Amino acid sequence: MESPRELWTGRFEAGWRDRCHATVPQQEAAYHKKFGVSKTQVLSPFLDAIGDQPSILEVGCSYGGQLAFLEHHGFNNLTGIDISKDAVLQAGSEEGVSADLTMGDAASLPFVTDAFDVIFTSGCMINIPPLNYWEFVGRSLV
Ligand SMILES: C[S@@+](CC[C@H](N)C(=O)[O-])C[C@H]1O[C@@H](n2cnc3c(N)ncnc32)[C@H](O)[C@@H]1O
Numbered sequence: 001m002e003s004p005r006e007l008w009t010g011r012f013e014a015g016w017r018d019r020c021h022a023t024v025p026q027q028e029a030a031y032h033k034k035f036g037v038s039k040t041q042v043l044s045p046f047l048d049a050i051g052d053q054p055s056i057l058e059v060g061c062s063y064g065g066q067l068a069f070l071e072h073h074g075f076n077n078l079t080g081i082d083i084s085k086d087a088v089l090q091a092g093s094e095e096g097v098s099a100d101l102t103m104g105d106a107a108s109l110p111f112v113t114d115a116f117d118v119i120f121t122s123g124c125m126i127n128i129p130p131l132n133y134w135e136f137v138g139r140s141l142v
Pocket residue numbers: 004005008009013059060061062063065066081082083084087104105106107121122123124127128
């Protein structure tokens with residue numbers, strides 16, 4: 001069986017991007033269909049609470065769908081990191097996400113402690129072994 005790292009740096013990862021890619025309008029529509037309200041409505045308490053132009057890191061950003069959503073809402077101090085080189089390349093080129101994009105592993109982030117005001121992740125931490133996860137949380141959030 002492939003390890004999470006092998007999955008997310010191999011064909012599974014490319015397939016995930018094909019299946020799950022969504023523009024901001026498509027993300028909004030998907031929330032409407034599932035929950036009866038837009039993604040913006042669901043996330044507005046969070047978006048309103050994180051202050052004026054915080055520096056934001058997404059761990060496991062893939063093609064940049066979440067970063068594009070944040071950019072759409074006026075956030076422009078964005079950084080994304082993903083273990084998949086192809087995903088990061090797509091985010092920067094095809095998607096045109098204006099974030100600092102880096103290929104790298106959540107278990108050993110190449111950023112100094114307290115480098116960001118906000119760190120978030122979506123659908124990524126399930127792939128991180130628990131020990132590395134706590135190291136990540138401790139190093140990056142505390
Ligand atoms: C389910 S996708 C979610 C992508 C994006 N966060 C979103 O919500 O649209 C999970 C992402 O986590 C990335 N990932 C998995 N393990 C990782 C790791 N150890 N370090 C960095 N990224 C990782 C994958 O390459 C993939 O892009």
